[in-house]
Amino acid sequence: xxxxxxxxxxxxxxxxxxxGAYVNLGIxxxxxxxxxxxxxxEIVLHSENGVLGIGPRPAKGMEDEDLxxxxxxxxxxxxxxxxxxxxxSFGMIRGRHLDYCVLGAFQVSVAGDLANWHTGxxxxxxxxxxAMDLAVGAKNVLVMMEHLTKDGKSKIVERCSYPLTAxxxxxxxxxxxxxIDVKADGLHVVDMVEGLSFxxxxxxxxxxxxxxxxxx
Amino acid sequence: MIDKFIDTAQxxxxxxxxxxxxxxxxxxxxxxxxxxxxxxxAHGARGLTVVNNNAGNADTGLAALIAAKCVxxxxxxxxxxxxxxxxxxxxxxxELELELVPQGTLAERIRAAGAGIGAFYTPTAFGTKLxxxxxxxxxxxxxxxxxxxxxxxxxxxxxDRADRWGNLTYRMTARNFGPIMAAAAKCTVAQVRETVPLGxxxxxxxxxxxxxxxxxxxxxxxGKAA
Numbered sequence: 410x411x412x413x414x415x416x417x418x419x420x421x422x423x424x425x426x427x428x429g430a431y432v433n434l435g436i437x438x439x440x441x442x443x444x445x446x447x448x449x450x451e452i453v454l455h456s457e458n459g460v461l462g463i464g465p466r467p468a469k470g471m472e473d474e475d476l477x478x479x480x481x482x483x484x485x486x487x488x489x490x491x492x493x494x495x496x497x498s499f500g501m502i503r504g505r506h507l508d509y510c511v512l513g514a515f516q517v518s519v520a521g522d523l524a525n526w527h528t529g530x531x532x533x534x535x536x537x538x539x540a541m542d543l544a545v546g547a548k549n550v551l552v553m554m555e556h557l558t559k560d561g562k563s564k565i566v567e568r569c570s571y572p573l574t575a576x577x578x579x580x581x582x583x584x585x586x587x588x589i590d591v592k593a594d595g596l597h598v599v600d601m602v603e604g605l606s607f608x609x610x611x612x613x614x615x616x617x618x619x620x621x622x623x624x625x
Numbered sequence: 626m627i628d629k630f631i632d633t634a635q636x637x638x639x640x641x642x643x644x645x646x647x648x649x650x651x652x653x654x655x656x657x658x659x660x661x662x663x664x665x666x667a668h669g670a671r672g673l674t675v676v677n678n679n680a681g682n683a684d685t686g687l688a689a690l691i692a693a694k695c696v697x698x699x700x701x702x703x704x705x706x707x708x709x710x711x712x713x714x715x716x717x718x719x720e721l722e723l724e725l726v727p728q729g730t731l732a733e734r735i736r737a738a739g740a741g742i743g744a745f746y747t748p749t750a751f752g753t754k755l756x757x758x759x760x761x762x763x764x765x766x767x768x769x770x771x772x773x774x775x776x777x778x779x780x781x782x783x784x785d786r787a788d789r790w791g792n793l794t795y796r797m798t799a800r801n802f803g804p805i806m807a808a809a810a811k812c813t814v815a816q817v818r819e820t821v822p823l824g825x826x827x828x829x830x831x832x833x834x835x836x837x838x839x840x841x842x843x844x845x846x847x848g849k850a851a
Contacts, residue, residue, distance in 0.1 A: 475796045492798060492800055494802070496732040496736035532717075534709075536706075539729060541753065541755065542728060546749075
């Protein structure tokens, strides 16, 4: 079996974003998705700090400190882009105007509950940012994460042990091992990396999985 | 004649009392009113409640205000950063209270204050730690959390251009919290890159109308002294 690396997971997510979609890419890992969006599709990227139509990273020396994304990295603006204030930006999110958001996660439950903002450690300083708004607001919530923790435990769980970001919000999970849909009747495996058997994926995941009807 | 221009940041903040609630605009460095924050540190008001998206970075701006022990409480969405050491230290020492609010709820609570809304229901944070103890309600098929506005005594914001009536335009993502904080505070102080004669701003592109702004200070960009 050959696990996907981060770029391959990002490329796999990008493949599923259709022409015309309005998309928010969360900070960290999901930002990589931007580099893999098919060039023949017009896809509009949103950032919480008040911009639609984000373009590629600026060339060195061309950064403008007034033009950044939610990760506070310098970006560029495409033709057709627009700026707006923070309340409008989150109105777009909560108001169900975004077609997709892509978020990282600590854990996702079989019901689609998401935990991605707080480890629950008593001395940790929590920071939530826009994660809770995106999780309840986007029409499709896609999660990108490693399938297993560093000590080999499944990050797809029966119930999240970390504090929730939102309940029953995740639509699809992309990991270094598989692509899994969260449906009312459970988890459906859409795709697996080469050389991984369904039985092995089931064993590693530790929660009940179903084969997609169309999957071999 | 209405003239909201004030010569210095110090003069614009001279009446901030101890215990005031102060909104500070900006997201990262974009839209952060650095010179106004410096003036607030120098002014020395204590026991402030600060509303900002973050809780300061490195040793300047809001971080310097915290380091100077001027802040009693912070209302924000994302305090933890690699370089938020002044916040981390004061918070862990029990000297600085934190009210953590989801970013969209923070923005909407600020907007609600400026718009005269008494409270609102949002789906964000329902069923999470951040909604613990809050009133909830099922409306249609969804569950919501009741949230209240955040009013402020002062808002310190950064805009791009202003006329003497206080009409403001912004520059790119530096707009962020500026327009909503301007409306939510009793006294909004804007630092701007450029001041222009009345009538020079196209009314179609004014983002914050002067009714929301009390004082305007021009801060010349570095290397371009007044």
